[in-house]
Amino acid sequence: MRRIMLRVAYDGTEYVGWQKQDNGLAVEEALNRALSELTGEEISVIGASRTDSGVHSLGNVAVFDTDSRIPADKFCLAVNRYLPNDIVVRESREAAPDFHPRYAECRKTYEYTVYNSQIPNPLTGRYSYFVHYPLDVDAMDRAAEYLIGTHDFASFCSAGAQVKTTVRQIFALNCIADPPAPDRDATAENSPRFCGRVIIRITGNGFLYNMVRIIAGTLVQIGQGMYPPEKMKEILEAHDRTQAGPTAPPHGLVLKEIEYRLDPLP
């Protein structure tokens, strides 16, 4: 029996999320079906991040155990032939039999994309949150700084999460205005302005339920001028979900990468 590790990309639009639900198809189910067809075994993957319905991925990690004699690095191309077009295995390799993608120490990077313009763009709508009031990205970036470090993020955790602790470490958090070549808006000299694309990039050792989306929703409110950047410190210290902003919609979120501290090699 070998443990195979996969890096999995998917467009989350058509899925109920990573984890099996009653109301539709989950990404892990589609993967289980494809791997089972490929190997003739009953495969059950374990995922690193149980992304929500509508959230996308370029780098989620999953493992499964198999007796198949397919070389580890060949699973990638082989399983893609059995998968729908909106799920792609980007890499496969052997992992240690006791490597668990959810419990192993890691750094996860997410990107939340806001499309900030007066008029929506039908070619970016699937992968970004459309915000039609001007944003002050510098204010957002200053607010983001308060969250970097090890904190109790209870204010940024949706109810219903079953976790031992709401303490997490954020290594990096940036808000970047990315003037998109296709359709940059005419912008005023001073903030707030219509920024085109705003990317909120966050790296941490783990995230609570809806944490990235609540942080994004709060940063957008600050960008909008509803609160000054310093308000973020107050919200963090309140340990109270009702103090933070709304949960931003799922389709703006992409799980970009998971890096493990120790190489998961066998």
Added chain:
Amino acid sequence: MRRIMLRVAYDGTEYVGWQKQDNGLAVEEALNRALSELTGEEISVIGASRTDSGVHSLGNVAVFDTDSRIPADKFCLAVNRYLPNDIVVRESREAAPDFHPRYAECRKTYEYTVYNSQIPNPLTGRYSYFVHYPLDVDAMDRAAEYLIGTHDFASFCSAGAQVKTTVRQIFALNCIADPPAPDRDATAENSPRFCGRVIIRITGNGFLYNMVRIIAGTLVQIGQGMYPPEKMKEILEAHDRTQAGPTAPPHGLVLKEIEYRLDPLP
């Protein structure tokens, strides 16, 4: 009676193209319905570019005539409320009553996007053509130069086109490798290599049926090393469709912008 000009963006995936067909909904039909609902008149738009099924737009132009008293610049936000999410009017203004978006002299810019990697990317698949063999973008760019200027483009025109002349002028044509931040491939030092995103950007005074997609298909063959860049000159001078490469798929193509030489103001 006033003539209103619209700039129209759309995700072409779900449409049979700009023009009405028997086999599904056309973009112009969706616009006609929305404008008719808004104004209470029976509106019929005239489009500048009759894009094919699956082709996208950020800047197609359409005009229509109306007795409505809605201010010209307000049509944009008003009609978007009646349109599906994958069609967005980005601008509206008044135009001269005799302004015809198809016959007025203009420069049209299209972008054709190739996603060049060993493994597809489910987050770019809707708007790019996946090519899984390495490409030499410099060779593509050198080949592209032969097409710049005024030429008979009969080799790059699909059968079935009803046009008086196959002579067109190309003002600019570039092939640009755009290493995408999200998932750049490990690349070798020398060409050809996996380039990530390759953008073929073309500006001309008009394009024959499938012309941009046939140019893209031919450039990809040259990038793949099937022919040297100089082959493009031969193909152009043959005036024979069978000499050029295949018609690249529609979903990689975006109509970016149409600029009229004379302002269409009334």
